[in-house]
Amino acid sequence: MKALILAGGKGTRLGEKTQLTPKPMLLIxxxxxxxxxxxxxKSYGITDITFLVNHLSESIVEHFGDGSALGVRISYYNEREPLGTAGGLKDLEGILSEDFILLYGDVMLNMDLSRLLDFHQAKNSECTVVVHPNDHPQDSDLVEIDDSRRVTEFHSKPHAEGKFYRNLVNAGLYVMSPSILRYIKRGKKADFGHDIFPNICRKINMFGYNTAEYLKDMGTPARLEKVTSDYLSGRIERSSYKYKRACIFLDRDGVINEDTDLISRHEDLNIFEFVPEAIKRINQSEYLSVVITNQSVVARNLCSYDEVKVIHNKMEALLGEQGAYLTGIYFCPHHPDGGFPGENVNYKVNCSCRKPKPGMLLEAAKEFNINLQKSWMVGDSDRDIKAGRAAGCKTIAVRTGRSTHTSKLYPDYWFEDLTEAVSFILGNPYQKVVEKVDKHVVKNGVKPFVIAVGGRARSGKSSLSKNIEQWFEGQGKKVLHVELDKWILPQTQRGNAKNVFDRYQIPLLTKDLQSLIKGKKVTAPGYTIDPMAVHEPVTYDPSGFEIIILDGVVALSMPEIRELTHQKLFVKIDSELHKQRFFDYYHWRGKTESEIFYLFESRLKDENKLIDMDIDYADIVI
Ligand SMILES: [Zn+2]
Incomplete structure (x- = not known):
């Protein structure tokens, strides 16, 4: 296969840099x-390359010659006058007898070209345009594709007011059949994006190849700088589908937007104000961001399949206005329970995509070559957590949704909202501590190695404990995570409890933990925050475990247990932040402001003051 590179660009937006050097010769x-x-x-076996040159072409010829130094054959076509991205191609009609690749000379890229060529062939495509989301869709030319990836429309900027399009932008790389050239007029200036594609996309077999790999033009000083730093950091190399990527999967309703129940009109979609910034931070990292959402509004016939897409286009537009984008959006239009008046029977099926099934995550993993074990599912319902877990991801529940109030959720981590969740994933604040603990475990060699994690309620103990657990499990060690909350007295039996130690039934807890560390099976009374729920006993069997984590407010409060613990951690928290979290948490649990205030004041006296004294026993204070 032949490759053509448009290397004639003047690069006027790069100012001084391109006065003596043509844009494609700038160094990355x-x-x-x-x-x-x-x-x-060359690395994909494409060695027959033609440069279309014009501005300062001598330096290009001087650098590349006939290409033999790089193991390729390079020929040159000198455009007498610049005819845009398409115009000059007409003169090459004679030498193009089979499908070829066309690339803009100012695009820095790394991608698995064999996947692209396979796609082109499988679709029997006459023209495949590589597309991707960018961080400024509102002033980009956007490409519309349908579910089969067929290109249906090109929307040139500026876009009409009140219209929402999917965030997919022409990336400047095409695979084409020579038959495309019949739409180009000889000697006339024309651009593919503006003049050719919008007119022919519905006439020919034209497809969009959406990729999360690296393709970025370096045509302005800021972009040149960004591309250079991405190259030097190795980010460009790692973006290729040759390697698997990690992803943050996001549920939609209650995570990205207010969950106002069965949203069937784009007017009803309101994204939380903190969400664009959180997603922007995902974009700046090397994680992909993919929305996975159940939208039974289609099966219930509250709106059509295409109307859900309009709602998603609006979501992408709102994010795009603030520089954030999503790698992909998957939704399940189905619902398993049929037999209701007015339903859309076509979608009343027991599908494999509806969460808690992992179908959509698995499909995304295939499309974007995702490593599920390194990925996260962030949701607000039991279905999200189960789907994430079934796919092999780590899971996070956020409290901004409605479903968290009513269902029992067992995620790996709990956070207030997407901002906190993303901060945790991207800059794991516990990494250093976990590594320190690891050193002790290795040095000490004892089995089971007992780690106690204490500190005030809502200080982040569970997150730290979960982190330690996942770290050691990642090394293939067996970790028993014991939640001391399972010994808390139920609300209804706390009449005589004077302080935190009474609430935790300290004598019983001490006895049970002593047995547990000695290798005996114990059964905790069980506790759940829902006063209406049944408190189910929990059994911990330590046999075969190499590491035991004791996670709870009172983990460092019992002298008999401290003696048996190999590593004592205390999680300290800034009082303002602690108060904030305390209020957020009890708001979420449905308490009134005055109830929370009263509770906070009493906990300060009968719990926090007592627990803070444990700090003296800690090996590590976090
Ligand atoms: Zn489905």
Whole structure:
């Protein structure tokens, strides 16, 4: 296969830099962007390359010659006058007898080209356009594709007011059949994006290949700088589908937008104000961001399949206005329970995509080559957590949804909202501590190694404990995570409880933990925050475990247990932040402001003051 590279651009937006050097010859790291492109083609066996040159072409010829130094064959076509991205191609009609690749000379990229070519072939495509979301869709030309990836429309900027389009932008790389050239007029200036594609997309077999790999033009000083730093950090190399990527999967309602129940009109979609910033931070990291949502509104016939897409287009537009984008959006339009008046029977099926089934996550993993074990599912319902777990992801529940109030949820981590969840995933605040603990475990060698994690309620103990658990499990060790909350007295039996130690039934807890550490099976009375729920006993069997984590407010409060503990951690928290979390938490549990205030004041006296004294026993204070 032949590759053509449009290397004639003037690069006027780069100012001084391109006065003496043509844009494609600017260095990214140690070599020109054009050389990066040539080497990528070469690595996929594409060695027949033509440069379309114009501005300052001598320096390109001087650098590349006939290409033999790089193991390729390079020929040159000198455009007498610049005819845009399409115009000059007409003169090459004679030498193009089979499908070819066309790439803009200012695009820094790394991608698995064999996947792209397979797609082109499988679709029997005449023209495949590589597309991706960007961080400024409102002033980009957008490409519309349908579920089969067929291109149905090109929307040039500026976009009409009140219209919402999917955030998919032409990335400047095409695979084409020579038959496309019949739509280009000889000697006339034309651009593919503006003049050719919008007119022919519905006439020919044209497809969009959506990828999360790295393709970015370096045509402004800021972009040149960004591309250079991405190259030097290795980010460009790692973005190729040759490697698996990690992803943050996001539920929609209650995580991204207010869950106002069965949203069937785009007017009813309101995204939380903190969400664009949180997603932008995901975009700046190397995680992908994919929405996974059940939308039974279609099966219930509250709106059509296409109307759900409009709602998603609005979501992408609102995010895009603030520089955030999603790698993909998957939704399940089905619902399993049929037989209701007015329903859309076509969608009343027991599908494999509706959460808690992991179907949509698995499909996304295939499309974007995702490593599910390194990925996260953030949701607000039992269904989200189960789907995430079934796919093999780590799970986070956030309290911004409605479902968290009513269902029993067992995520790996709890956070207030997406902002906190993303902060945790991206900058794991516990990593250093976990590594310290690891050193002790290795040095000490004792089995089971007992770790106690104490500190005030809502200080982050559970997150730290979960982190330690996942870290050691990642090494193949067996970890028993004991939640001391399971010994708390139920609300109804606390009449005589004077302080935190009475609430935790300390004598019983001490006795049970002593037995447990000695290798005996114990059964905790069980406790749940829901006063209406049944408190089911929980059995902990320590046999075969190499690490035991005692996670709870009173973990460092019992001298008999401290003696048996190999590593004592105390999680300290800033009082303002602690108060904030305390109020947020009890708001979520449905208490009134005055109830929370009263509770906070009494906990300060009968719990926090007592627990803070344990700090003196800690090996590590976090
Ligand atoms: Zn489904």
């Amino acid at each position: 790291g140690e070599k020109p962007v054009l050389q990066h492109q040539v080497e990528l083609f």
